[in-house]
Amino acid sequence: MLGAEDFINDTIEDTKSKITGKAIIACSGGVDSMVAAALVQKAIGDRLLAVYVDNGLMRKGETEEVEAMFKSMGFNYVIEDASEEFFTALKSVTDPEAKRKIIGEKFIRVFERRAKEYGAEFLIQGTIAPDWIESGDGVRDTIKSHHNVGGLPKEMGMSLYEPLRDLYKDEVRDLARMLNVAASERQPFPGPALAVRCLGEVTPENIEIVREACYIVEDEIKKAADAGKMDLPWQYFAVLLPSKSVGVQGDRRAYGRTIAIRAVSSIDGMTATYSRIPLDVLDAISQRITNTMKQSVNRVVYDITNKPPATIEWE
Amino acid sequence: MKVYVIDNGSQWTHREWRVLRYLKVDTKIVPNTTPFDELKDLDGLVLSGGAPNVATEAAAMGNNGEYLDKADFPILGVCAGMQFLCEHFGGTLGPGSTPEFGAVPLKVDDHDDLFKGLPDEFTVWASHNDEVKAVPEGFDVIAHSDSCPNEAVRCRDRPIWGVQFHPEVENTEHGVEIFQNFLRIIEDHDY
Incomplete structure (x- = not known):
């Protein structure tokens, strides 16, 4: 500075x-x-x-x-x-x-x-x-x-x-x-905290889902960075979407929530590009979320938008 | 050297101030309602971008017109600042045929001043819904992109420049050099 x-x-x-x-x-x-x-x-x-x-x-x-x-x-x-x-x-x-x-x-x-x-x-x-x-x-x-x-x-x-x-x-x-x-x-974390990573209503149950998903995203990305697979992004987290989609878990129909992974590089937060996370790291995040959180989440997507036109957090 | 930033309400007005400050310029952000009399001792002026639709919300652009009419020092208009100055001198504006948000490959057509020493092509960041459709008489286009024909303009007989993209944001390549070139223009300016 x-x-x-x-x-x-x-x-x-x-x-x-x-x-x-x-x-x-x-x-x-x-x-x-x-x-x-x-x-x-x-x-x-x-x-x-x-x-x-x-x-x-x-x-x-x-x-x-x-x-x-x-x-x-x-x-x-x-x-x-x-x-x-x-x-x-x-x-x-x-x-x-x-x-x-x-x-x-x-x-x-x-x-x-x-x-x-x-x-x-x-x-x-x-x-x-x-x-x-x-x-x-x-x-x-x-x-x-x-x-x-x-x-x-x-x-x-x-x-x-x-x-x-x-x-x-x-x-x-x-x-x-x-x-x-x-x-x-420490990575930036918004003042309204997980409330703006939980699209739709903020209930203790929804917050618990996004809290666990955020933890998995942070943990897997830190592990990958420690292993030299990638640099730590400026900010990296999970967002819980309000919609549901169909899946199949062990031959049974599932109808659950979607987690979006967001990771960006930035210097000042005023412009940002989405991080080019290695596919095997995305894979590890996706599998860990869908396996350990199967009661609530059956789909994981990756956000590939820059700021502008998107913002870093979803809300 | 004293170069102020006119605040037209851009998300990046304060970034322009930061870039100028880091270049050791005496700078300040001032509202666009500031009377020209308070600015007449400046060495140069940056007109920031802003959310207004310049063609239909002229009032939101405050005294920008007065600055353009009265200033004898160099002026650089950014985004809505460029759109405003083009319309002010007789150009036309309209919705961009392809709006540009984020990275844009810029093609430089003229390396004489603002783009001195910079490559023929580099990546800049933009964020605009509208664009300059026809540049005013007496203005040259000094850069374009595939999605926007008028990315940068220069007035032939007065020290006025405009850029549709944002040289002040981190992701724009050579952004600081564009500001350094503008400061060089100010230094060399003959009153």
């Missing part, structure tokens, strides 16, 4: 001057919010509380992994299980923008409660450029409302501080490496 050292020093100074009292940071454990937390912690120390919300939509083992990172970074943190609240609010909702706005609003309500308890006047977020660009504004079309921008309610009892607003992911990763932030190489 151009001028990374200056950026770090300027941000710490700016934070010191603006945040005089206490602050909380919305911290998912992704590289953006982890870097923002590390920078602000350097400026205000334990006056910062990192809040991680388990919304019931996170990946397999994610909450534990994030907690371990918080500990290794020495953050003052709290983990709140709000999964019931999120599932209740998402009941019968299928429109992608409605999902994103509901999730954004639920997040803020949790942060408001925590801020009040902690006596914080500031909410810090790891918002980066694509988040506000794609969320739209007076002149820009809304491509998708990122939970940390388009999902923010108009009335909020805290001041917002977003030190990474003008950066892209590749730049944030450079900072993460300089600051020794554990999340530096």
Whole structure:
């Protein structure tokens, strides 16, 4: 990143001057919010509380992994299980923008409660450029409302501080490496989490299907990359489609769900090409999903669209 | 050197700003409602793309017309920015016969300035529904593709260029060099 050292020093100074009292940071454990937390912690120390919300939509083992990172970074943190609240609010909702706005609003309500308890006047977020660009504004079309921008309610009892607003992911990763932030190489994961990888209604059952499929895609691709068969893509995951199709399992008719595999290369998330995954790796993913998840999934497809005209996530 | 980016609402306006910043240019994104008087000391201007259908939503393009009429410094219009400047000077627009999203093989017809030192053919990324159907009088086409006859234009007697594709995105080959060439044009510009 151009001028990374200056950026770090300027941000710490700016934070010191603006945040005089206490602050909380919305911290998912992704590289953006982890870097923002590390920078602000350097400026205000334990006056910062990192809040991680388990919304019931996170990946397999994610909450534990994030907690371990918080500990290794020495953050003052709290983990709140709000999964019931999120599932209740998402009941019968299928429109992608409605999902994103509901999730954004639920997040803020949790942060408001925590801020009040902690006596914080500031909410810090790891918002980066694509988040506000794609969320739209007076002149820009809304491509998708990122939970940390388009999902923010108009009335909020805290001041917002977003030190990474003008950066892209590749730049944030450079900072993460300089600051020794554990999340530096984690793949991007959307704020609304698995809800936008579950097309149609977000139920605990559907989330469980896509969570397991995402785990298999990640695990097989990591194994293939470790074996030197391919480079790790920028982002790689599974999407649960709302339609059903016919199959045959052990001479019996099956009528089940479809998983789409998505893997892309990108530098900044603003343009992307689908990854040329070796066929034997795709084969391993497909077989493992259809064999181990036979109750729910009987078909696997691979998404071969670039951004534009598609986006990286499906919703 | 001071080169600002006029924000017409593109997904990639901020990418143009990033490329210019990395080229150590004094740059800023400004809304297209900014009066020309506030921009008259610039050395150059980039008109970003945007979601508006330029032919039918002229109001959404703000003061772009004023900048094109009054500026004596070089201007580069990108995507909707190019469409707007072509229509402004008498060209015509319409829906692309083959809309282009993603990779497009660009064929350069003229290497004099914007494409100086670049290959005859390379891959650029585009994202547009409409295109320039007829370029204005006094403009030359300096690049095309199989799916879009007018990928880049230059005005003969004023320092104005337009590109239909997006040199600012990572996937466009030689994108940074196109910006460097534009900056060289600005440096060499004789007022």
